[in-house]
Amino acid sequence: MAELCEGEDMKHAPGEKLSWVHMILAHRYQRHMLLTLMDELKNMPPDATADSDAVTKIRGMWKLYHADFKHHAHAEDTIMFSGLKELAEGDEKTKMQEVLDTLAKEHGELGVLEKALQDAFAADFTPENKRTALLDDLRKFAAVYHNHTYDEEHLLLPLAEAIEKGDKKDDAVALQKRVGKYFSSQKELGYGLQAMMELARTHPKDQAIYESSMSWFLRGPITFMTGFSGTSHEFHKLFPAPKEPIEAAFTAALQ
Numbered sequence: 001m002a003e004l005c006e007g008e009d010m011k012h013a014p015g016e017k018l019s020w021v022h023m024i025l026a027h028r029y030q031r032h033m034l035l036t037l038m039d040e041l042k043n044m045p046p047d048a049t050a051d052s053d054a055v056t057k058i059r060g061m062w063k064l065y066h067a068d069f070k071h072h073a074h075a076e077d078t079i080m081f082s083g084l085k086e087l088a089e090g091d092e093k094t095k096m097q098e099v100l101d102t103l104a105k106e107h108g109e110l111g112v113l114e115k116a117l118q119d120a121f122a123a124d125f126t127p128e129n130k131r132t133a134l135l136d137d138l139r140k141f142a143a144v145y146h147n148h149t150y151d152e153e154h155l156l157l158p159l160a161e162a163i164e165k166g167d168k169k170d171d172a173v174a175l176q177k178r179v180g181k182y183f184s185s186q187k188e189l190g191y192g193l194q195a196m197m198e199l200a201r202t203h204p205k206d207q208a209i210y211e212s213s214m215s216w217f218l219r220g221p222i223t224f225m226t227g228f229s230g231t232s233h234e235f236h237k238l239f240p241a242p243k244e245p246i247e248a249a250f251t252a253a254l255q
């Protein structure tokens with residue numbers, strides 16, 4: 001498994017103009033969601049029953065994470081990956097194809113694990129052996145997810161950024177806009193920008209990345225407005241913003 005120290009995956013210098021920053025920050029808050037969910041499941045009261053508030057809360061957390069994960073993977077599969085494949089040229093095209101093949105394989109592995117988790121969260125997981133098995137499966141999923149996002153950030157993004165610095169710059173920017181449009185049309189994910197901002201506050205490098213993600217005069221109002229989405233309240237109730245960087249805790253939780 002790719003080991004991450006605090007902010008290590010953020011390879012860019014603070015303040016540097018970045019592309020695809022929202023993808024990196026979305027991975028960050030999805031790790032936060034997984035970590036919070038694993039903690040909740042681990043600390044579930046031993047006498048919790050299938051219809052208890054504790055179980056309802058855990059199912060609500062999985063539901064929100066699962067929707068986020070599905071939309072993220074869908075936007076990558078249907079817009080980002082296919083778009084980058086078309087834009088890559090020459091030697092970069094071969095490299096891009098190799099990386100995209102790896103990422104598609106990982107999406108397939110995650111899909112299998114995710115379906116099993118869907119069934120397990122829907123079933124009664126309150127008996128001790130079921131809860132332990134579910135936690136193990138969630139850890140396995142989180143480990144594959146962790147490696148996958150590491151590959152996207154370390155293998156794919158450098159290739160995507162190289163395209164942006166070449167002749168196809170305008171096409172690359174248009175592709176990013178298509179991805180952004182997809183997410184802004186998914187009202188249930190309206191908490192995304194706020195989640196990115198909250199996570200960014202825990203690490204100076206992330207903060208710089210967040211600030212480079214859009215013009216300062218748009219950043220405040222847009223982030224504020226997205227806080228009124230239907231699921232924003234629920235997100236903040238289920239996934240309180242962390243006070244410290246999450247990477248060390250996340251890596252430890254996968255052991």
Ligand SMILES: [Fe+2]
Pocket residue numbers: 072073076107148152
């Ligand atoms: Fe992905």
Ligand SMILES: [Fe+2]
Pocket residue numbers: 023027072076149152
């Ligand atoms: Fe991703």
